[in-house]
Amino acid sequence: MNTLFLINSMWVMLGAVLVILMIGGFILLETGSTRMKNAGHIAGKTILTFSIGSVIFWAAGYGLIFGRGNSLLGFSNFFYSGYDIDGMSLSGAVFFLFQLAFAGISLTIAFGGFAERAKLSVYLIFSVLFSLIVYPPIAHWIWGGGWLAEHGKQDFAGSTVVHLTGAMAALAATIILKPRIGKFNKDGSANNLAGHNQVFTALSVLLLWVGWFGFNAGSTLSVDKGFFGFVAVNTNLAAAAGTIAAMLISWIVLGKADVPMMLNGALAGLVAITASCAFVETWAAAVIGFIAGILVFYSIRFFEKIKVDDPISALSVHGTAGIWGTLSTGFFATKELATVGQPGLFYGGGLHQLGVQAMGVLVCGTFAFIISFILLSIMKAVMNGLRVTEEEEMIGLDLSEHGSYGYAELVKTEQKLNA
Template identity: 80%
Template sequence: MAVEILMNNMWVMLGAILVILMQGGFILLECGSTRMKNAGHIAGKTIFTFGIGSLIFWACGYAFIFGENSNFFVGLSHFFYSSNELNGELSSSVFFLFQLAFATIALTIAFGGFAERAKFSTYVIFSILFSIMVYPVIAHWIWGGGWLAEHGKQDFAGSTVVHLTGAMAALAATLLLKPRIGKYNKDGSVNQILGHNQVFTALGVLILWIGWFGFNAGSTLSVSEGFFGFVALNTNLAAGSGALGALLISWLLLGKADVPAILNGALAGLVAITASCAFVATWAAVVIGFIAGILVFYSMRFFDKRNIDDPIYALSVHGTAGIWGTLSTGFFATKELATVGSPGLFYGGGFHQLGVQFLGVFASGLYAFLVSYVILFVMKKMMKGLRVTEEEETIGLDLSEHGSYGYPELVSKEKIS
């Protein structure tokens, strides 16, 4: 028993490390998908906001999610967390770090909608308010014993809690910040603003792919019977089929194998399987990922045509795929694996679980969007804008916000790409 307790704690701690490592994947993904003149800013703000998000989670985020004496919205104990008790077979401090990693990922996803035009101060203030008022509330509803948990909402590792929450905050930001300079013409036509390093983007996706084994398989919180291996298998299959789905649809419609579509297809497969990885059979994981890859391709085009400037495609990868992944358990959850909620439609469960999943998507997505929008709207009024000036955006956020370039040898004041 002592050995199993040790192994469980080591496994969850490894999961936390892998999820934290995903921040490095997001740095490369976001830097590679944007322009050279903003690379240093993107890397720096990701590290800083991870730090501030960690502090807020310690102060009150964990308490709001998992605290006792809870009300309809949040828990109300364990503020300024300092426990190291053994809860069952898991150290409470290890579990705390694992949950902290998830909270900061949601924040990083949200910031995809701020890219290349938000003030650094906007990131700082929104990090604090999102980590207090948005993420913990939804996490409590689903993972902390809240009202959606009581309804049997299935979200094993966070398609709703982490990905949809972050995406809806990103949507609020993109609407209030408005598009980047030069992204759309007066007639509404789209100008492509290409990222400066596709290799960085691909490497970022690979790091995220690896980190996702901590995200999903780590959420088993145990090495017992090796079930984490099954979850990891489903995760990998969905990522591969997501990339394949995006490849095929882009090749069919564009006549070429579009690399950004393939990369985002893999991520969409990962996001989609996050809710269902422990509840569905392997064949269903392939189907879920494949559909996610196709959906993300159409979603990217959908938002672009409506002049919603989403540089990192957070709305499509984490929002659209997050919705599909959450709903997918309502179709594919098996009788044997549905340890939470009920079996899906295809396994004799009727429409009940699908209805619960839809309720969770609607309530969580609406709450995340509305509260984020109100926070940012108030910030915009009080801070005299969320966005840098036109001149500062043209120069680049590396220089205008931080006084130095991410690539000092390649970028000069005279020539900015």
């Protein structure tokens, strides 16, 4: 066992830990972006669903993605038992944990579309189905040597595999569950059901930003030549540019520098650079992030206009930015850095790589949406609905689903009101 093997294993293990800690960022993001009567429910179900996803990934997900099979799916390596992988310069167990973390993040993103109105049982069942049926095929097609990999699809750390997949499942959920009570008026205008804690949301973005270094730089899977540092720089620049762009566009259009929009801009920049962080130069990373910050602003307004209730902005942050990030390599991937696929349009590659990227977006996005929609529709029929009752939603999921509030102060206030 050589020194490089050990150092690579330690580096990717650190990356896995950072990505798993992003679950904490998503807890704060989703909790801060919603109302306090659902805070405990959101925090608890996020830990629970990550636990379910972890077990399913161990039992079957890893094998479906990375097992020996065909261009559509893997069919071996189920119930992973800790063995190393031939030809890989790091511990097989570390690689397994790293990939498990990515699957868990995609599942967490998907549940953004369920927020404040889905039954707890829906989360439990869909965690299993998403981790078995939705995520593994797409991950295999791109990362497991499947048919999109054979076409040279570029997605270094998951703008498509992780983010777009989760966002399209969230879109299916928002459509089936329908908007929260009070979100839209009869005339179609929208009410602002503001999140209860912007400090939580800002802290979540910082935690996710730091975790993204594990997400992107960790995906190098090696410390050789220090390339992970370059990937980290691109990641940071895109996040910063996305923050600035979203702040500016909200200030210009709304007349105020909207804080939630600024935070969404940071996340959009991170999502967008995830596909291209190893394939583009630093100036392009800043451009990609800046464009993502503008896109997320208009995307959030678009979904609200068509009466899609997306409390966490998952569709825009992870869907729209994920699409842009995937397509961006078709423009900006350089000859020197494009170790997968071909250079982008601006580097003499013509439209070929852009076409491959667009095909990947269309196929993967459509697959994730349709399969999720079908699964949720079946669940709705079998489970007598996916949504809590109107009374339970008004009370809040903390009390109706768990019998206690996430904030003890709410109990004292309610007792005083009922006294």
